[in-house]
Amino acid sequence: MEVAEAPGRVSVRARTAPLSGSTARLSSPKSELAEVSPKSAPPETATEAPAAPAVETAPRVLPERKTGIEIERERLQPTRVVPGRAVYRSVLPGILQVPADVIIALARKSSLWPMTFGLACCAIEMIATYMSHHDLDRFGIIPWPSPRQADVMIVAGTVTKKMAPAVRLLYDQMPNPKWVIAMGACATNGGPYTRYDRVLQGVDKIIPVDVYVPGCPPRPEALMDGFIALQNKIMEERRKIG
Numbered sequence: 238m239e240v241a242e243a244p245g246r247v248s249v250r251a252r253t254a255p256l257s258g259s260t261a262r263l264s265s266p267k268s269e270l271a272e273v274s275p276k277s278a279p280p281e282t283a284t285e286a287p288a289a290p291a292v293e294t295a296p297r298v299l300p301e302r303k304t305g306i307e308i309e310r311e312r313l314q315p316t317r318v319v320p321g322r323a324v325y326r327s328v329l330p331g332i333l334q335v336p337a338d339v340i341i342a343l344a345r346k347s348s349l350w351p352m353t354f355g356l357a358c359c360a361i362e363m364i365a366t367y368m369s370h371h372d373l374d375r376f377g378i379i380p381w382p383s384p385r386q387a388d389v390m391i392v393a394g395t396v397t398k399k400m401a402p403a404v405r406l407l408y409d410q411m412p413n414p415k416w417v418i419a420m421g422a423c424a425t426n427g428g429p430y431t432r433y434d435r436v437l438q439g440v441d442k443i444i445p446v447d448v449y450v451p452g453c454p455p456r457p458e459a460l461m462d463g464f465i466a467l468q469n470k471i472m473e474e475r476r477k478i479g
């Protein structure tokens with residue numbers, strides 16, 4: 238600050254040189270006082286409420302829908318095959334690999350259709366097995382009244398030599414693959430009539446038998462056990478059947 242003297246007047250002029258440090262340059266004497274004692278300024282105690290952030294509403298963008306040509310073009314792109322990995326896993330991911338003969342055998346054993354015919358008292362037990370108490374249907378075993386679509390023959394009863402050609406004819410009318418269950422002692426080996434010449438000593442003399450169910454007569458549980466044995470045989474011999 239410099240003092241200029243004039244005749245009859247004294248004036249004080251503020252220095253215009255820049256101040257060092259953190260103080261700002263002020264031009265008025267009043268603000269100069271404030272510059273000199275910066276600590277005497279009142280503390281900033283007033284807190285302003287923070288302004289609410291501006292909510293930007295982005296425009297809603299709908300997913301792009303591919304045209305049919307684009308979908309078809311993607312579909313025709315060559316599949317990227319990962320080395321060391323089966324091709325079908327790249328082409329059809331998530332596919333369970335099972336041999337075809339297993340699938341076919343599973344279908345066959347789970348949908349056996351026995352032809353409905355009976356020859357003697359064992360047929361009553363066979364009928365009881367189909368009824369609601371034992372319910373062969375839950376095994377997928379459905380009785381069928383025609384040899385054209387049936388694949389299982391249950392020989393339930395005594396096979397006489399007079400009846401043998403008819404049994405053979407019915408067997409021949411069944412499509413392949415087909416299976417035979419000899420139910421009871423009579424169908425197995427003549428049973429109680431084995432000494433009679435007019436009774437066939439087992440139905441396996443005229444047709445191949447897959448499962449023998451013993452008993453005179455066998456209970457329904459025994460026939461069901463015979464069906465389970467047949468199902469196991471179908472799975473075991475699936476490669477031979479084709």
Ligand code: SF4
Nearest residue numbers: 359421422423453454
């Ligand atoms: S095995 Fe016994 S129950 Fe069955 S058909 Fe022969 S005699 Fe009748």
